[in-house]
Amino acid sequence: MPVKSAPKKKVSKSDSYECQACGLVVSVDEVCDCVDVCDIICCGQPMKRKEVKAKATKK
Numbered sequence: 001m002p003v004k005s006a007p008k009k010k011v012s013k014s015d016s017y018e019c020q021a022c023g024l025v026v027s028v029d030e031v032c033d034c035v036d037v038c039d040i041i042c043c044g045q046p047m048k049r050k051e052v053k054a055k056a057t058k059k
């Protein structure tokens with residue numbers, strides 16, 4: 001069977017999602033098997049992925 005490349009950003013481990021309505025933040029412990037992009041719903045709307053920048057080890 002043909003293997004489709006995934007253009008959409010899938011949920012990946014340690015991603016963080018933030019609810020724009022209540023500010024709840026969740027992080028992904030385990031990835032799911034969703035074929036398409038997985039929406040995490042809070043307050044009736046999909047949570048947005050939080051861009052986590054790599055921490056600069058500044059000292």
Ligand SMILES: [Zn+2]
Nearest residue numbers: 032033034038
């Ligand atoms: Zn899913």
Ligand SMILES: [Zn+2]
Nearest residue numbers: 019022042043
């Ligand atoms: Zn919420």
